[in-house]
């Protein structure tokens with residue numbers, strides 16, 4: 386039976402759209418291609434190859450195993466992934482999303498980067514590819530005649546270069562020659578401390594046509610937030626994916642690191658990726674969350690209730706690392722609840738005060754360490770289920786929602802167990818995908834737990 390697999394024709398790599406791509410590459414004089422695939426953590430995997438080879442080859446391939454590897458380079462136990470990937474470690478077939486082609490502005494040789502979708506040898510969208518998971522969810526909305534719109538807000542820290550993992554991260558020194566003092570939320574001068582870095586960031590973003598909007602200083606030392614213009618979810622996930630690469634690159638050119646670790650320093654706030662979300666009716670373009678005179682619709686209430694109901698099970702997509710829970714537990718303004726409120730930053734779900742056509746939910750759960758494809762897919766899946774089952778939300782919270790108690794998982798282990806319980810969320814995201822994700826996260830948790838920390842040496846060495 387197995388050899389039938391290998392006799393299948395791989396999906397054709399080139400199609401009509403690729404003529405336009407070829408034209409673009411020619412016009413820009415591109416000689417190198419970065420063929421990119423977002424992996425499970427949301428980082429770029431792929432191949433760098435001469436443009437001539439890329440255009441002349443029938444297909445670009447990568448081993449399927451890239452989707453089943455942990456951040457430590459380990460693999461889940463065989464029995465956990467038995468039916469998820471081919472036992473022979475076969476290839477994935479890459480198809481360019483031609484609309485995603487962009488220059489790579491930081492390399493001298495004219496180079497283009499193109500995001501690719503992954504297919505199996507039989508031409509099916511690969512179930513483990515995070516970009517395909519998001520597309521699966523978007524297809525459900527398309528069937529309902531709805532177009533989700535999202536706007537991610539991404540926080541990150543600039544830190545001193547750190548090559549010793551045992552040494553805590555330190556804030557960088559800016560143009561003044563001094564590290565930051567006190568809390569500098571929204572300080573213009575504190576952003577200007579890193580002026581040359583941000584100028585280059587904007588230059589690169591412009592060259593890549595990334596719709597980065599506002600830049601602000603957040604409350605942590607050298608903690609920044611960048612906002613993306615609202616648009617369709619796939620383009621926003623792509624842009625977060627590309628921005629993370631870009632700012633890491635820019636930071637290194639300025640001799641510091643940019644980090645998206647959710648809680649990089651013990652005494653500083655964590656970093657989030659808040660997701661603003663609304664739904665438009667395809668055709669009329671009306672926002673289905675509010676009437677023209679600003680009344681919240683039943684659809685809005687169902688969607689919101691879906692986020693309230695399914696977020697605990699989806700938490701592994703908003704807090705995917707052991708470190709993510711340090712943000713949730715000890716972070717400033719990081720929500721540990723699924724309450725909602727109007728302009729209430731203590732609730733997991735904030736409804737910003739806005740014009741009726743801009744009515745939206747801001748889900749504040751996700752850390753900046755998420756895979757943007759998966760976090761956006763998960764939040765849209767939760768809202769979809771709320772609409773499907775016509776769920777009703779709780780009453781809005783007027784005061785401090787933290788006082789009402791926490792109802793989100795506090796550890797990776799807990800989030801893992803919640804995602805494994807039977808739920809329609811699994812059907813929507815894909816059973817194989819969820820199984821693979823859980824297997825990877827479990828393995829990561831295991832490898833983390835094997836490491837003896839400095840806290841244990843400090844407090845237990847001679848005291849127990």
Ligand SMILES: NC(=O)CC[C@H](N)C(=O)O
Nearest residue numbers: 655656657716717718719
């Ligand atoms: N801007 C804010 O609301 C701060 C968010 C906070 N940094 C978090 O981790 O959730």
